[in-house]
Amino acid sequence: MIERLGVMVRSQKVMVFCSVILGLLLLITIFAPWIAPHDPTLVNVTAKLQGSSLAYPLGTDHLGRCTLSRMLYGARTSLGSATLIFMSSLSIGLIIGLIAGYKGGWVDQVLMRFADGVMAFPDLLLVLGLVGIWGAGLKQVLIALIFVQWVYYARVIRGVVLSLKEQSYITAAKISGSSQWKIMMKHIIPNVLPPLAIMGTLEIGWAIMHLSSMSFLGLGVQPPIPEWGAMIHEGKSYIRTNPLLMVYPGLMIMLVVVTFNLLGETLSERFGLNIDNKEGRIK
Amino acid sequence: MKRMSLLQVTEVSYSYNFKMPLKSKNRSENVLQDISFSIEEGSCLGLLGTSGAGKSTLGKVILGIQRPQQGQVLFQGHDIYNADKMTKRKWRRNLQAVFQDSYSSVNPRMTAESIISEPLENYEKLTLTEKRKAVIFLLERVGLSEKDLKKYPHQFSGGQLQRINIARAIALKPMLIVLDESVSSLDRVTQSLILELLNELKADFGLSYLFITHDIKAAFSISDHLGVLEKGELIECYDSKAQFFESKHPAVKRMRDSILAEHPRHRSLTV
Structure with a gap:
């Protein structure tokens, strides 16, 4: 058993590395309330913009909230939302794709032309447009992202x-x-x-990126809920004095997205799926 | 009154339609033209034809998968393309098939047990132990054993997998089995073993076969009657092998000439 595990670690370095990181992230997401040193929304203006100390390992933000706690709770929002987007768009895409592919004929034509219509717009533009119509908020952004996302699943x-x-x-x-x-x-x-599970790992990275960018623009998660994109947004006013406020959540987003993409790419290479390198999407 | 045939095919024509972009007329290609024949209970009709003669299309038309543009397919007296749901369910169970490629005929994610029990689940209400028993009986009947129950398709050889396909086809004790090139992708030895099995099953269960093939020797070893399909038309039918050898039709002659002699020195083939 241990011997076989050793062989696996050596032969599938990237996959094992990614899985370990994702496993750690999953633990953080689940156990955030127990490991976070402070309440992430507790305002303490007397302790604002502090550097790292024993009480605040990663310092505090402009309202004196603990950055580490906000990062840990932010993982819940970011990863949770990404999973929700993944599951919902997968189910919608699965149903539509099955019907279109199996039935064929005019049903297929109607569904796929609609999908083409959605795909014709750049993703970000469409999401911005929809959120513009519905108003800012996490729920609206989630629905908009699902709306953009399901077509890729349906196609595949x-x-x-x-x-x-x-x-x-x-x-x-x-x-x-x-x-x-x-x-x-x-x-x-x-x-x-099976091909969908692989596609999903790639698409989760995409979802986290877009969710964070929406929050960064102030359209997604609303304060005081902690979320990585929103944290970068809040930190940007202090970029000259406290740049680390932006760097920490930025690094987390990068870590998660890179991990998911690496894992997705390794898996698809292993199982022989065709990836469009320019967009990182499975065709 | 004349006794009703098991399967009666009357003037069946089938053509594939191609949608031509930017043209008002669709192009169509006739694959089958005015085909008529019948199969009696307990007999085997061998349908010979070269590649592209429309053999497989005819098989699919008979199986109720591709509706022909013209003509009628009567199975046990029911028109299979104009039957209500109940009748359809009835003839469906009595009409089974075994295809050429044994590997693509089975779902790679299913075990031998679930492959063979699929038709049983659809038609018979059996308890788990009864089903297991029935599957083991079928496996043993086709020359496999209980050990193979939990194996996946990739763990079988082509011949063994074809036996599983046959077991699935006989699971419901059908009247007619369409064998569409069923032995063509196997080696000679395995072929003769499978043909032997098919002959035994035919006698045991009183089955009828429609044996579609390009292989004259295989057709001879199992068929009671023979038909030759050429470019979508059923050109000749024979009740015995001798008639096939006496035929003057150029297409039949070509086919006959292509049989290789046992020893190269005796070949009559002139190219």
Whole structure:
């Protein structure tokens, strides 16, 4: 057992490294309330803009809130939202992609032309536009990001379903008397999911980036809720005197996004998926 | 009154339509033209044809997967393309198939047990132990054993996997099995073993076969009747092998000439 683990660590260095970091992040996210030294929203103006000390390991911000605690709680908001975006857009994309690919004909045409319409806009522009209409707030940003995101899943799933549909085992299942529903659940979905899991790791990085940038612009998470993008936003007024206020959350975003992207790329290389290098998306 | 045939195909025509962009007319390609034949209960019709003759399309038309533009397919007296749900369910169970590529005919993520039990789940209400028993019986019937229950498709050889496909096809005790190039991707020895198995099953269960192939020798060893398909038309039908060898039709002659003699020195083929 230990021997095999050793072999795995040596042969899959990147994957093991990424998994360890993601595991640590997951622990932070779950145990934030227990490991955070202070309440992340507790204002203490007498202790504002302090450097690192024993009481405040990473110092305090302009309202005297503990930066470390805010970072730990921020992981909850950022990673939680990213997971939510991933799950929702995956489910929507899965349903739409399955219907489009399996049914074909005009249903496919309508759904895919709509997806094309969504894809025709640059992601950020569309999200900004939707949030502009609905107003700022975490909920609105989440919905906008899901709206932009599901099309990529739907596209990929439709493609996979189209090729699966021609496999003889689908014909064989029909001949065995299986219903369309059973064919979908037993034969198509289990064979569609593995490439999606890989795609998902890449897309989670994307979601965190966009969520943070929305918060940075003041459109996403509203104060005083801690979130990395929002922390950079709050810190930017003090860039000359306390640049670390921006650097810490910035580093966290970078770490998470890079880890997810590295993991996604290694996985897709291993399982032979085609990645568009310019956009980092799976075609 | 004439006894009703098990399968009666009447003047079936099928064509693939291609949508041509920017043109008002679609291009269509006739694959099958006015095909008529019938299969009696307990007999085997061998359908011979070269590549592109429309053999597989005909198989799919008979299996109820591709609706022909013209003609009728009657199975046990029911028109399979114009049947209500209940009748459809009934003939579906009596009409099974085994395809050429044994690997792509099974879901790579399913064990032999779940592959073979799929038709049973769809038609019969069995308890888990009854189902397991039925699957083991089928596995043993096709020459595999209980050990293979939990194996995945990649752990089988092509011949073994084809046996699993056959087990799945006979699971519901159907009347007719369409064998679409079922032995063509196997080596000669495995081929003859599978053909032997098919012959045994035919006798045991009173099965009928539609044996679609390009392989004349394989067709001879299993068929009671023969038909030759050429460019979408059923050109000739024979009740015996002798008739096939006496045929004067140029396409049949070409096919006959392509049979290799056992020893190269005896080859009659002139290229």
